Amino acid sequence: MFSTPIVKDVDYDKVYEPSEDSFCFLDCFEDQKEFLEERLGKKVTPLLVEIGTGSGIITTFLLQNILPDAVYMATDVNPSACTSVLNTVRLNCPQRACLVDSLRMSLVSGVRRNLVDVLVFNPPYVPATEVPKYSQKGDDDSNWLDLALLGGKDGMITTWQVLNDLEEILSSRGVAYILFCARNKPENVAEEMRSRGWRVDIVFKRKAGWEVLSILRFIKV
Template sequence: MTSASIPPPGTPLKLPTPSTSHITSQPVYPPSEDSYLLLDAFSLPSEVSFISSRFPRETPAPLLVEIGTGSGVVSAFVAAHAKPLFGRRDLITLGLDVSFTANTVTNTTITKACVENAATCATFLNSVTSDLTSCLRPSCVDILIFNPPYVPTSEHPSLSTLRDGTPQRGLVNSKSQEDYDMEEYLLSLTYAGGENGMETTDRLLDQLHNVLSDRGVLYLLLCAGNKPPEVVERVLGMGRGWKMEEVIERRAGYEILSIWKIYR
């Protein structure tokens, strides 16, 4: 019993991509192929029906959390179009990122998108500076989205610069060498995944049973270098009825990107 499944035919929803025109020189991961693949995954009719049947309207309001919001484009998309994507508007959303700059940018991206889609949007609560979901109460997340630093790299940058340094400031139009260095470091955190590109993703999978609610589902982006079949094996090996299924796959330049959902 493996997990790959091909989405049934059907026309994906065509919903506008949130504007990120307020991002000028801030050191955040810009909306890219991987971000757009996540938007397309949520727009598939198969996912729309999966989510609306998993979170029926008569159940309590779901909590949606994105880890590593970066520009905020993915969270803004799902928050702004909650009604067509999830069949309900009574969702609350939180954004988590290790970068303060990313969090302030995300606040703007989501707020703007929700104002522009006032009739269909969920309610965005806040962005929080956090390492993965360490700030959250256990087992409260219903829909978790993670576009991790997935590129296999020989070095995996440590978070100690952010943990132990001076409190982060919002970076824009950097002029000093110190700011340039910080920008370069923050950008390395957005993509460098260490061994197999999996060092950060592995830490999340280790904790997943303490993060998701019983009805919770993780949408995770992987690239071919992450060796998805091994990740599937690992998730199935966690027992307790964990499943991992492919939602969508796409070639993007030299990368093959895929979105997976992991749930019990």
């Protein structure tokens, strides 16, 4: 069992605190290590992108334990999260910190098409009347914690933005891991994506309090 990265000096009034959903990803990737090594091979350095990196716990865990030689891009709309991921990486794996870059952007809007080998997203998945707006300029007037959680109708507005673009985001060997709660109706999402020609597997499922969390893996067929 791999150890959990140390996360220190993160301002949890502004940045999502690692929670049950974050830990699901750590356990999931422990199981997925062999699959990823086999799929990605050793010839070309893989590019891993985590959308919505928060404290950086998932990216750091992946770098430390699962794909130590990949190149990492961490994105978040929250400027404090963009700083936190780099601090967490440096704290846990100083010698590999040069492999991680952090960029403030929405989703993967600034990433060139069809380059991403592994996409990871623990999205704002809680159903709400709308996805909160955020400040594009600074970090003073936005409610970053609401933005980390609230996903609009069915909690799926932000997640569908990524799923609808997945074909253009992933490389030919690309694979995406996205987390869902039961209220996101993951079985319906899987069915819809299969009908669009994707292979979808539920690779992780866990009851967390009253919530059931699952991680779906999407592969281009």
